[in-house]
Amino acid sequence: MASLRDIRKRIRSVKNTRQITKAMKMVSAAKLRKAQENVIASRPYAQTLDAVMSQLLSKVEPGAVTHPLLTSREVKRIEFVVVSSDRGLAGGFNSNITRRALKFLAEHADKQVTITTVGRKGAEFLRGRGFNVRKDWTGLLSKLSYASAEAVAVEVTNRFLSGEVDAVYFLFNEFVSAIAQVPNLSQVLPYEPKAAASATPGGEYAYEPTPQAVLEKLVPQAVNVKIYGGLLESYAAEHAARMAAMENATKNAGDMIGTLTLFYNRSRQALITKELMEIVSGAEALKG
Amino acid sequence: MAKLKVEVVTPERRLVQVEADEVIAPGAEGLFGVRPGHAPFLSLLSPGPLTVKSGGKNELFFVAGGFVEVGAHNVRVLADAAQPAKDIDAAAAKKRIADAETALKGLEVTDPRAQPHRELIRREQKRLEVGAMK
Numbered sequence: 001m002a003s004l005r006d007i008r009k010r011i012r013s014v015k016n017t018r019q020i021t022k023a024m025k026m027v028s029a030a031k032l033r034k035a036q037e038n039v040i041a042s043r044p045y046a047q048t049l050d051a052v053m054s055q056l057l058s059k060v061e062p063g064a065v066t067h068p069l070l071t072s073r074e075v076k077r078i079e080f081v082v083v084s085s086d087r088g089l090a091g092g093f094n095s096n097i098t099r100r101a102l103k104f105l106a107e108h109a110d111k112q113v114t115i116t117t118v119g120r121k122g123a124e125f126l127r128g129r130g131f132n133v134r135k136d137w138t139g140l141l142s143k144l145s146y147a148s149a150e151a152v153a154v155e156v157t158n159r160f161l162s163g164e165v166d167a168v169y170f171l172f173n174e175f176v177s178a179i180a181q182v183p184n185l186s187q188v189l190p191y192e193p194k195a196a197a198s199a200t201p202g203g204e205y206a207y208e209p210t211p212q213a214v215l216e217k218l219v220p221q222a223v224n225v226k227i228y229g230g231l232l233e234s235y236a237a238e239h240a241a242r243m244a245a246m247e248n249a250t251k252n253a254g255d256m257i258g259t260l261t262l263f264y265n266r267s268r269q270a271l272i273t274k275e276l277m278e279i280v281s282g283a284e285a286l287k288g
Numbered sequence: 289m290a291k292l293k294v295e296v297v298t299p300e301r302r303l304v305q306v307e308a309d310e311v312i313a314p315g316a317e318g319l320f321g322v323r324p325g326h327a328p329f330l331s332l333l334s335p336g337p338l339t340v341k342s343g344g345k346n347e348l349f350f351v352a353g354g355f356v357e358v359g360a361h362n363v364r365v366l367a368d369a370a371q372p373a374k375d376i377d378a379a380a381a382k383k384r385i386a387d388a389e390t391a392l393k394g395l396e397v398t399d400p401r402a403q404p405h406r407e408l409i410r411r412e413q414k415r416l417e418v419g420a421m422k
Contacts, residue, residue: 016333019349024313041300041301041302042299042300042301044295044297044302045297045298045299045300045366046299048295048297048357048364048366052330052355052357052366055330056330129351144299145300146298146299146369149421182322194344204328204329205328205329205330206327206329206330207314207329207331208316208317208329208331208332209316209317210331213316213332214331214332215357216329217332217355221354221355221366221368224299225299228299
C-alpha cells in the first residue's frame with residue numbers, strides 16, 4: 001500500500017496539472033474568440049469576391065475570357081496542402097487531419113504528390129511516416145495575416161502555373177462550432193468558380209480596362225482568399241479543439257483529486273484505528 | 289436624393305459600410321466618380337485615393353489596389369489593403385520605399401524579381417501622396 005506521504009505527493013501533482021490545463025483552457029478560449037472574430041470579419045470580402053466573379057463569368061460570353069488558373073489539364077502531379085497546428089494538446093485536432101491526409105495520399109498513390117504543410121504537427125507526422133514534405137510553413141499560424149496566407153497561396157499558384165503540378169488540393173479543419181471540427185478537403189487549383197447565379201439583376205457590366213484584365217486579377221485573388229479563409233478556420237478550430245480537450249482534462253484531474261483525497265483520508269483513518277487498537281490491546285495485556 | 293450604399297472591404301475585415309452621395313475611386317484608367325444611378329461597372333483599382341462624399345463631409349482613404357463594383361445604388365470596393373488617410377504613417381512608408389530601393393540596387397533592370405519592389409515603391413509613393421492630401 002502506498003504510504004500517506006506518497007498519496008499526498010500524488011494529490012499535489014495532480015492539482016498542479018489541473019491548474020495548467022485550466023490555464024490553457026482560458027488561453028484557448030480567449031484566442032478562440034479572437035479567431036472567430038477574424039473568420040467573421042473575412043467573410044464579406046470572400047462573399048463579394050465570389051459574387052463579382054460569378055457575375056463576370058455568367059455575363060460575358062462563354063469562352064470570351066480564359067485564365068490559366070481555371071484551365072484543367074490531365075492530372076499527373078498533385079500539390080497537397082495540409083493545415084495542422086504548431087502545438088499539440090488539442091485533442092483529436094491533429095490526428096483527424098493526419099488521418100484524412102494519409103487517406104488522401106493512399107488514394108492518390110499512383111500520382112506524384114508533393115506536400116506542403118502549414119503547422120509543425122502535420123509536417124512532423126508526415127515526415128515520421130516517411131513522406132517527403134517539400135515545404136513546411138511553421139510558425140505562420142500564430143501571427144496569421146492575409147499577407148502570410150497570400151505567401152502560401154502565391155507559392156503553390158506559381159508551381160501550378162509553371163507546370164510543376166497539375167492540381168492543388170487543400171486540407172484543413174473546418175470550424176463548424178466550438179465542439180465540432182471537421183476535416184475539409186477541396187481542390188484549389190484549377191480553380192472552380194461557384195455556380196453562377198445567372199438571374200442576378202442589373203444590366204450588362206462595363207469593364208475597365210477589359211473583362212480579361214479584371215479576370216486576371218480576380219482569379220488569383222480568389223485563390224488567395226480561399227487559402228486565407230481555410231487558415232483562419234483551421235486556427236479557430238484548433239483553439240476550439242484545445243479548449244474542449246483542456247476542459248476535459250481539467251474535469252478528469254478534478255475527479256482524480258476527489259478519488260485520491262478519499263483514499264488518503266481512508267488510509268489515514270485506518271492507520272489511526274490500527275494505532276489505537278495497538279495501544280488499547282497493549283494496556284489490556286499489562287492489566288492482566 | 290437617392291443615396292449610394294458604399295462598402296469598403298479588405299480580405300481581413302470590413303472597413304466601411306455607409307451611405308454616401310458620391311464616391312471617387314482610383315480606377316485602372318484614372319480617377320472616376322460615381323453617383324446614384326450609375327451604370328453597372330466593374331473596374332480594377334490602382335493604388336490611390338478613395339473619396340467618399342456624404343452631405344458636406346469628405347472621407348479620404350488610401351487603397352492599395354483591388355476591384356470596385358458599381359451598381360445603380362451601391363459601390364463595393366474590394367481593396368487588397370485600405371486605410372483611412374489620417375492613419376497613414378509617412379515615416380513607415382518612406383522607410384519601405386528606402387528598403388525597396390536598396391533591394392533594387394542589387395538587381396538587374398530586367399530581373400523579374402525587381403518588379404515587386406517597383407510596385408511597392410509606386411504604391412508607397414501613392415500612399416504618401418494620399419497622406420499629404422487631407
